[in-house]
Amino acid sequence: MFNQSFFKRYGKRIAFHFVSWCILLILVAVAYTVMEYRQLAEKWYMPIDGQVQNSSQAKSDPAPPHSLTSATTPMKPFVALILGIDSREGEAARSDTIMLAAIHPSKQSAYLISIPRDSYLNIPGRGYDKVNHAMAFGGPKLVKQSLENFLGIQISRYVTVDFEGFRKMVDELGGVSIQVKKRMKYSDPSDDTFIDLQPGQQTLTGKQALDYARYRKSDLGKEDSDYQRIGRQQELMQALASKGASPEVLPKMHNLLTIMGQHVKMDLTEGEIASLLFSYSDPKDNLLKTDTLIGRDERIWHNGVLGWYHLVPTAERVRVQQQIKQVLSP
Numbered sequence: 001m002f003n004q005s006f007f008k009r010y011g012k013r014i015a016f017h018f019v020s021w022c023i024l025l026i027l028v029a030v031a032y033t034v035m036e037y038r039q040l041a042e043k044w045y046m047p048i049d050g051q052v053q054n055s056s057q058a059k060s061d062p063a064p065p066h067s068l069t070s071a072t073t074p075m076k077p078f079v080a081l082i083l084g085i086d087s088r089e090g091e092a093a094r095s096d097t098i099m100l101a102a103i104h105p106s107k108q109s110a111y112l113i114s115i116p117r118d119s120y121l122n123i124p125g126r127g128y129d130k131v132n133h134a135m136a137f138g139g140p141k142l143v144k145q146s147l148e149n150f151l152g153i154q155i156s157r158y159v160t161v162d163f164e165g166f167r168k169m170v171d172e173l174g175g176v177s178i179q180v181k182k183r184m185k186y187s188d189p190s191d192d193t194f195i196d197l198q199p200g201q202q203t204l205t206g207k208q209a210l211d212y213a214r215y216r217k218s219d220l221g222k223e224d225s226d227y228q229r230i231g232r233q234q235e236l237m238q239a240l241a242s243k244g245a246s247p248e249v250l251p252k253m254h255n256l257l258t259i260m261g262q263h264v265k266m267d268l269t270e271g272e273i274a275s276l277l278f279s280y281s282d283p284k285d286n287l288l289k290t291d292t293l294i295g296r297d298e299r300i301w302h303n304g305v306l307g308w309y310h311l312v313p314t315a316e317r318v319r320v321q322q323q324i325k326q327v328l329s330p
Contacts, residue, residue: 041270043261048141048158074105074279075272077328080157081144083135084166084213084233095135095143096163096214097233100155102327105279109287111327112237113320114230116293120300120309121150129302130309140265150312152321157268165263167206172255175203176239178212185219209236226310227292234290241288289327293320 084097095117102111117132123146126137131150134142140158148155161169170176184197195211197204204212213233217223243249249256268276280286295312302309 040257040261041273044264044266045269046265047267048144072278073275075103075275077102077104077106078156079103079153079324079328080159080268081140081147081155083140083143083158083160085135085160085162095132098131098143098147099233099237100147100151100153100324102324103276104327105276107287108280108282108285109289109327111289111291111323112234113291113293113323114234115147116226116230116295116310118226118297118308118310119150119293119295120311121146124149151317151324153324157266159264159266159268161264163210165259167210168259168263169256170204170206170209170240172252172259173240173243173249175205176209176236176243177201177203178209178235178239180204180212183220184212184215186215186217187219188217212236230292234292238288238290241286291320291323293317 080101080103082097082099082101083095086094086096098115098117100113100115102113104110115131117130119131120128121131123129123131123134123137123142125142126134131143131146134146140160144155144158147153179201180197180199182199184195186195187193193214195215197208197211197215213236214229215224215232216226216229293312294316295310297308298311299306300309
């Protein structure tokens, strides 16, 4: 009798306080997650000139284009430079993979164009050379300037990921499913390269996925062309993009962000990243188109050495320029 009257009298008040505490705990958890996300974002955020502002400068500057509170607002269309970096102790970083991504968030579309790393172009302040040498000469900023001049476009963002980070992210995602089309075997003890993949449908580990993306020279016969290697890199990008947009990734997001903080550098702000994740959250509506800058390989005398270079005709550069403009159009 006492219990019934007690809960009749105080039940609503108890329920109200219980709900209030639940809401408070949820808010605390969200606040902690946001704070943690911002701390991780500070690790990967790096302006392309390498100069990170101090706190006093940041307070006087205008707010970034996107904050976490406006993550549901799609970013304006833009072009990003994506670099896969082979960084070794005591050596200048090399851009093993070079891509441009024309991104239109409100359309949930992206156009990914691979740039052969031996493409012969004018590197500002250095003259004509292979595009991947621009990374060693002046980092992502010089690669960006070289490609902007070469293709007549504007690149507004960049992302770099080193090999170790790529391996760790693939492993954290549980591997990536790929149809390996042939036997791949190559070893080079001088740089610790040991590639050994069997043909067939399989889930590749991080190391295997990186081997699949890098494979070109062979111990078993004729080496692959750069176009074949680019095709595998694009295949991996599509597979990872599909897997990265699936709900099963959510429990792994903290670990993935931690890996990004250690191995990825970019000039996308925390709000812009959140906005892109929101825009491309439904993989069924996402449209990813891949392409490659096509040219021909020729031997050219350069600095007294006869080497192979990739020559891209003007018509091909115009074609890619128009494709990018079409993706970015309203």
